Amino acid sequence: xxxxxxxxxxxxxxxxxxxxxxxxxxxxxxxxxxxxxxxxxxxxxxxxxxxxxxxxxxxxxxxxxxxxxxxxxxxxxxxxxxxxxxxxxxxxxxxxxxxxxxxxxxxxxxxxxxxxxxxxxxxxxxxxxxxxxxxxxxxxxxxxxxxxxxxxxxxxxxxxxxxxxxxxxxxxxxxxxxxxxxxxxxxxxxxxxxxxxxxxxxxxxxxxxxx
Numbered sequence: 001x002x003x004x005x006x007x008x009x010x011x012x013x014x015x016x017x018x019x020x021x022x023x024x025x026x027x028x029x030x031x032x033x034x035x036x037x038x039x040x041x042x043x044x045x046x047x048x049x050x051x052x053x054x055x056x057x058x059x060x061x062x063x064x065x066x067x068x069x070x071x072x073x074x075x076x077x078x079x080x081x082x083x084x085x086x087x088x089x090x091x092x093x094x095x096x097x098x099x100x101x102x103x104x105x106x107x108x109x110x111x112x113x114x115x116x117x118x119x120x121x122x123x124x125x126x127x128x129x130x131x132x133x134x135x136x137x138x139x140x141x142x143x144x145x146x147x148x149x150x151x152x153x154x155x156x157x158x159x160x161x162x163x164x165x166x167x168x169x170x171x172x173x174x175x176x177x178x179x180x181x182x183x184x185x186x187x188x189x190x191x192x193x194x195x196x197x198x199x200x201x202x203x204x205x206x207x208x209x210x211x
Contacts, residue, residue, distance in 0.1 A: 045088035045100075046143035048167070050136070054079040065118055072116035080108045081136060085167040087145020101144040103167035109134050125182045135172040137204050142167045173202040 003009065020026050058075030083105040090098030113131035120126055143165035180194035 045098075046086065046145040046165075048083065048085045048139045048142045050084075050139065050142075051082040052079065052136075053082075068121075069119040070117070072114065074112075074114045076113070077111040078108065079111060079134065080106070081171070082106045083142055083167055085142050085144050085165075087143045087165070089144070089146045089164075098146070103144045105142075105167050105169075107170065109171070109173070123184045125184075127178070127180045127182065129176070129178040131176050133174050133176060137169045137171060141165050141169060141204065141206070169204045170202050172204065173200070175199040175201065 054077055056075055056077035058073055060071075060073045062069070062071040064070055084102075085104070086100065086102045088098045089101055109132075111132045111134065114129065116128045118126045144167050146162050146164045175198070177197040178194065179196075180192055183191045185191070
């Protein structure tokens with residue numbers, strides 16, 4: 001078959017039997033690789049579970065303001081987050097499990113929001129929105145375990161690089177405000193000017209240091 005130059009015509013295929021022998025993936029067991037007691041590499045002996053429970057209340061309205069149509073909604077959401085994490089500190093290869101660390105974290109956020117639209121004229125709208133929002137940390141950032149690998153040859157005296165998560169991380173939190181002025185014309189025309197303000201109250205970050 002003639003193909004364009006640069007088109008891949010071959011690819012690597014792993015030896016499935018060797019893969020099975022190395023990792024035991026045909027064990028027909030459940031969660032083997034998330035159980036710190038059964039993992040092949042103790043440095044990966046980490047497990048995080050998160051339970052999110054929330055409820056909300058919202059009121060919609062459609063009325064008049066200064067004789068012009070005025071609509072929108074106002075509501076609040078309450079979100080509870082419960083984190084349970086287990087990790088291995090100082091684990092190694094060949095199934096060597098380090099010190100098993102467990103940690104729990106629980107927090108509740110009250111998240112109000114409102115969306116307002118005032119029809120100043122049939123073809124001119126003013127919109128306003130305000131809300132308090134959260135974004136939970138990634139599960140990989142919540143593990144209390146450590147992973148380590150060398151940064152150079154021992155002869156050079158280099159120390160290993162160690163990564164560790166933090167189950168006590170708070171979520172990303174922000175207060176959002178949006179205001180827009182929209183002028184509609186023709187069948188599909190729109191001219192809009194929008195302003196926004198976002199106040200970040202919490203911003204989890206990954207930091208690096210020497211030990």
